[in-house]
Amino acid sequence: MALIEIKNAYMGYEGKTVLSDINLKIDEGDYVCIVGENGSGKTTLMKCLLGLLPVQSGSVTFGCGLKQNEIGYLPQQTLLQKDFPASVSEVVLSGCLNKKHTLFYSKEQKETAAKNMELTGIYTLRKRCFRELSGGQKQRALLARALCATHKLLILDEPVTGLDPKAATEMYALIKKLNKNGITIIMVSHDITASVNNASKILHLSGKTYFYGTAHQYLHSDVGKKFMITDCPCDDCRHRSAEVK
Ligand code: ADP
Numbered sequence: 001m002a003l004i005e006i007k008n009a010y011m012g013y014e015g016k017t018v019l020s021d022i023n024l025k026i027d028e029g030d031y032v033c034i035v036g037e038n039g040s041g042k043t044t045l046m047k048c049l050l051g052l053l054p055v056q057s058g059s060v061t062f063g064c065g066l067k068q069n070e071i072g073y074l075p076q077q078t079l080l081q082k083d084f085p086a087s088v089s090e091v092v093l094s095g096c097l098n099k100k101h102t103l104f105y106s107k108e109q110k111e112t113a114a115k116n117m118e119l120t121g122i123y124t125l126r127k128r129c130f131r132e133l134s135g136g137q138k139q140r141a142l143l144a145r146a147l148c149a150t151h152k153l154l155i156l157d158e159p160v161t162g163l164d165p166k167a168a169t170e171m172y173a174l175i176k177k178l179n180k181n182g183i184t185i186i187m188v189s190h191d192i193t194a195s196v197n198n199a200s201k202i203l204h205l206s207g208k209t210y211f212y213g214t215a216h217q218y219l220h221s222d223v224g225k226k227f228m229i230t231d232c233p234c235d236d237c238r239h240r241s242a243e244v245k
Contacts, residue, residue, distance in 0.1 A: 001063035003028045003153065003184055004049065009058030011041065011048050017056060018044045019205065024212045026201075028064050028152070031176075031185040033195035035227075036205035042188045045205070046155060049186070064152070072146035072154040077139070077162060088133065088141050089126040092117055095148030109148075116144040120174060136167025140174065147178070154178065156187040160194075172198055192227055 002025035012018040018041040026032055034042050047053035048060055051068045062068065072095070084091060095116075096109040105113075117123040120140040125133065130141060139159060146154055159175065160168040176198060179185050189195045195202060195215075202218040204211040204227070211223045218224040 002026060003030070003062065003064045003066055005059075005061050005063065007059045007061070009048070009060060010056040011044050011053070012056055013044075013053075019210075020208055022058070022210065024203065026184065026186065028184055029179070029182060030201055031179045031199045032187070032201045032203055033199040034186065034188045034203045034205065035190070035192050035195055036210075040205040040207070042205060043157070045203075046157065046186075046188060049155060066152050070150050070152065072148070072150035074139075074142055074146045074154065074156045074159055076157045077142075084130045086130055087126070088122060088128050088130050089113060089117065091130045091141055092122075092126075092144045092148060095145035112148050113144070116147040117141075119147065119178075120144040134167070135163050136170060139163060139167070139171055143171075143174065147183075150183070153184045153186070156185065158188055158190060160189075160191070168194075196224075 004026040006022050006024050009022045010017050010020055011022070022045070034045065036042055044053065048055050050071060050073060086094075093105050093109060093113045096105065096112060114123065114126075117126055120143050122137060122140050122144060125137060125141070130138065133141065143154075143156075143159070146156075154175075156175065160171050163171060172194060175185060175187070185199075187195075187199070196219060197215075199215055201213065202211070202215055202224070204218065204223050206223060211218060211221055213221065
């Protein structure tokens with residue numbers, strides 16, 4: 001059974017359909033990048049997955065025991081998030097609140113937050129004020145926060161926007177590690193080259209149509225060829241282009 005199945009789905013807003021007749025499955029362990037021009041519906045799709053916007057028709061169903069309130073979500077950085085006046089551990093712990101709202105954090109919640117701070121390499125920064133961290137450290141703290149909500153699925157909205165190249169590379173490596181540890185990744189990205197290099201599947205939204213397939217299939221598709229200037233990185237294609245040279 002798929003982790004997420006979207007069937008004949010129409011998504012949009014009152015009086016306006018943005019995405020039409022979407023049919024796709026996301027399996028456990030997938031790393032899906034959603035790409036497409038501004039206004040192509042990436043955020044609209046994400047809102048429907050998170051339950052923030054109902055589908056106009058059709059369905060979005062979850063399998064493998066996934067519940068909608070157990071999705072870890074890393075939103076696009078806002079100025080408010082950047083200047084949040086709290087310690088790193090408080091920011092990370094707040095990610096545990098999607099399941100249980102209590103006055104005090106439980107021992108289990110504190111352990112979850114500590115584990116995720118270790119995993120994202122920010123445990124030693126836990127007592128620092130969040131707003132004093134570098135851009136890359138802030139994003140890792142917000143990723144640890146998103147991880148507190150989930151064991152299964154992370155939805156990331158342009159997680160490297162605003163980061164310098166080194167911090168962006170570290171962030172991509174961290175996301176890849178989480179994926180290898182078994183967490184399914186859905187990431188909205190403007191960086192098509194990084195998407196093709198990291199993701200197992202690409203969803204390219206463009207107007208009334210869309211492409212959904214493996215990164216390899218995308219690179220050999222009409223839409224992929226139009227948007228990509230790089231060679232296909234898969235081993236098979238590398239061998240073949242070496243033979244041609
Ligand atoms: P993307 O994330 O790919 O830039 P969006 O999903 O944000 O695209 O937007 C897709 C379309 O939906 C755009 O034409 C946008 O203007 C429109 N849209 C976005 N949010 C709303 C809203 N709350 N109400 C009405 N239309 C919206």
